Amino acid sequence: MSKDVFERGLAIRKDVLGKEFVEKSFAAADDFNRPMQELVTEYCWGAVWGREDLPRKTRSMLNLAMLSCLNRPHELKTHIKGALSNGVSREEIREIFLQVAIYAGVPAGVDSFRIGRETFAELDAAKA
Amino acid sequence: MSKDVFERGLAIRKDVLGKEFVEKSFAAADDFNRPMQELVTEYCWGAVWGREDLPRKTRSMLNLAMLSCLNRPHELKTHIKGALSNGVSREEIREIFLQVAIYAGVPAGVDSFRIGRETFAELDAAKA
């Protein structure tokens, strides 16, 4: 493991997904999933999100489109929150999901809109 | 069919994929695939690409990520060319495909890099 890349990844992951969320993930880790937590932090967040040739806002938008195509609702919810933190607006999320509906099919679009609404409702309730 | 949306779609499609490419597609259409040409032009290019809440450059970037996940090399090649027309640089395409490798898996990334290189080689040869 490269300590530098891991540390950079950890910082970016906390920025995007929230310090509390990431610290809880590591605190809850056991021998089974700790290597996965470490791999994801270094490889995904350090080695790729850490590259500076795309702004984080763009990376978030790409992720919303990809997670819709890949049919991964848990991760989609996490990354909708991350996208809002990275400055993607709800209107832009709507546009991404309309484009998903055309390219990945209407059912993929319908599922992403439903998850988007659930996530917004959670966030609004937490603020209220 | 809404004539306005179709016409807007046709204009955008020509802007992005090239006038010649689109005219050839319509000229070559027969009773079998003409309804598909019309559907795609009106809904995909008119009703969605025609919306102004996302810049075309962003829509192109989303498409490169989605087409990689959806494993559609023919369309990927077409949209790499379209992305370059919409101002996406080769460096940005590289970054998108690295992110694909993380989220959709290394084999998806490897395939997209190979198709990217083939497409760039074709374009460079055509210019030379």
Added chain:
Amino acid sequence: MSKDVFERGLAIRKDVLGKEFVEKSFAAADDFNRPMQELVTEYCWGAVWGREDLPRKTRSMLNLAMLSCLNRPHELKTHIKGALSNGVSREEIREIFLQVAIYAGVPAGVDSFRIGRETFAELDAAKA
């Protein structure tokens, strides 16, 4: 938007999925997902379901097979109900899902059979 195609789509969508279901979807729509409701109604239900070259019963059967392959359980449940409305029998649904098990794999078949049973149980309970 083409008003004619939208209106035809709205009528077909109500026929297949139920007037109440569709009216509730539109009533619950907000700025985020209203454009999706409109796109789906016009494009999916008007422009494609509205074509007369395939009977609605056949279109429903194709959808059950496709939604199984695409792994979209929410939409599958909605379209199982729609298929019954369009005259597909429970025996025919069984045959479709057996064919899914062969072509899309046993786990896809197992999931579709489970969702089929859940949907039938809901419908039987509502009738009782």
Added chain:
Amino acid sequence: MSKDVFERGLAIRKDVLGKEFVEKSFAAADDFNRPMQELVTEYCWGAVWGREDLPRKTRSMLNLAMLSCLNRPHELKTHIKGALSNGVSREEIREIFLQVAIYAGVPAGVDSFRIGRETFAELDAAKA
């Protein structure tokens, strides 16, 4: 292996895909792929296609939709030919692929239309 189911499967497979095609597949089989040939003939063609609760024409239509979603162009070409043998018209294939474009996304639809045209061209050339 159940000899009856295998024999029924072999007969149906020859009916749908052509006697010559199936005989060549078995003649070319070696120790590596013979068990696959046998498994497919018995289970896919005997145990499922051999069931009488869906007409063969409907099974062919389901397959064209599923193979488009599953992104398997070689098998799609084989089953387009089989569908024509089972009485599916070119117009009906067009309708199926338009529905694919809506539910599995435009790139899936575009690929299936291209493969459809290639297959029709091959068949027309063979007849000429």
Added chain:
Amino acid sequence: MSKDVFERGLAIRKDVLGKEFVEKSFAAADDFNRPMQELVTEYCWGAVWGREDLPRKTRSMLNLAMLSCLNRPHELKTHIKGALSNGVSREEIREIFLQVAIYAGVPAGVDSFRIGRETFAELDAAKA
């Protein structure tokens, strides 16, 4: 149906997934899903798991990888339990899911690790 292959499949299925689980599946079957229960038992468990050229432990490992790629969480949970019965250790499951994260993408890996932890927690609670 071949009675021998079915009986061999039934025995293997009970060995791997548990006698009680399989008997409950058959007892709960109705006209809708009984043909699926029979097909799976004969075709999947008899004709393929019944082949002796791969040890059951290896077949279980392949299934954990495939079910992760195919995005089928219900079946994944069932087969994690089966894998433990077939001698796959929790450490080996961890390694399989790390490899999934690389080849099928990080979100597939994250989902499989979450389902793995849920399954282990269920099993530990049942034992306590």
Added chain:
Amino acid sequence: MSKDVFERGLAIRKDVLGKEFVEKSFAAADDFNRPMQELVTEYCWGAVWGREDLPRKTRSMLNLAMLSCLNRPHELKTHIKGALSNGVSREEIREIFLQVAIYAGVPAGVDSFRIGRETFAELDAAKA
């Protein structure tokens, strides 16, 4: 980048895919795909293949199953060769692909068997 992990990954990658193949990949790399070559070598081959809790033969078997499900024929061909180098026999590859046919569907199995035969034919021709 961690130099140790990269070097370990490079050594394993050469062992499995062949020294010549890997050296050619790096020699042919340009600014576009060099970062991908490095990412894959370090994370895929160093950080995951470099873990000692699964034998390489098992990792190769998992890859053949996953690449079949993920529908990536180019990578499948590369990893069939790698699997043979890691001690997987042709008989074992046959068993893996039969299991693919059950779990990922018959068309996935058919495609993998075809690619397997092509790869064996290439290898046999190179030896002759």
